[in-house]
Amino acid sequence: MxxxxxxxxxxxxxxxxxxxxxxxxxxxxxxxxxxxxxxxxxxxxxxxxxxxxEKRIGSIFIHVSDMKSAVEWYSRVFDLPYNDDYMNGRLSTVYTLHFEGTEILLDSNHGAAPAPQPMMFFKTDDIRHTLQFLKDTGIVIHNEVLENNIVIFEDPDGNRLMAIQM
Known part of the structure; x- marks a missing residue:
């Protein structure tokens, strides 16, 4: 010193x-x-x-064929409010879903085919409750691997998503 x-x-x-x-x-x-x-x-x-x-994701694009249907579906599944102007086609071809940390952008600029594997996963604190909600809502389920706390499901355009209990 x-x-x-x-x-x-x-x-x-x-x-x-x-x-x-x-x-x-x-x-x-x-x-x-x-x-x-x-x-x-x-x-x-x-x-x-x-x-x-930067070491963070700004936004994730999900390509959709019908903006109205996609906005209704994602808003219902994730319990989000939505802007009626998008529902009537008066605004952009991109709709923003505000999630904690990252935005998801629904994009109706067509041209992308759905991937056969899930694009991303969403966390849940109760996979069985989430699975039951998805079934009750009539959402297509592709895989239930409850021993590993995973459920794969799809949106109206066939985009595969995953729910994982962590």
């Missing part, structure tokens, strides 16, 4: 620590470095060299 620093305490009792002298010459810093300056330098190097893509 730097001499004199070991006995220093500020008014709230915090005793600062210092970086050993050997680290002070890293990256050409003669006066000393801080963890903040090292982190900032690493961040700058990574963003300049990397893709600058």
């Amino acid at each position: 730097v001499q004199g620093a070991k006995n220093y305490k500020n008014s709230d009792g915090y005793k600062p620590t210092t970086i050993p002298k050997a680290l002070k010459v890293i990256k050409g810093h003669k006066e000393g470095i801080t963890m903040e300056s090292l982190n900032n330098q690493n961040r700058t190097m990574n963003t300049q060299a990397g893709s600058r893509l």
Whole structure:
């Protein structure tokens, strides 16, 4: 430690620590470095060299053939309110479903065929209750693997989705 620093305490009792002298010459810093300056330098190097893509999903597109039917279905399954202007075709060809963390965009710009495998999964705290709800609502079920807490189902366009109890 730097001499004199070991006995220093500020008014709230915090005793600062210092970086050993050997680290002070890293990256050409003669006066000393801080963890903040090292982190900032690493961040700058990574963003300049990397893709600058964030490690989170902004939105997920689900292609639909009938916007009205898709909005009604997704709103009913996920208990979401919906905007009547979309139902009457007065707005965009994309409808936003607001979920925690990520948006799902229903896209009626046609052209994409449904995938044979689930595109994503949704968490549930009770897979049996979710399965019963899906059956009662008349939703097509493709696979019930209750011992693994998984149910695969499809939307009106045949897009496969999955529910998993975690």
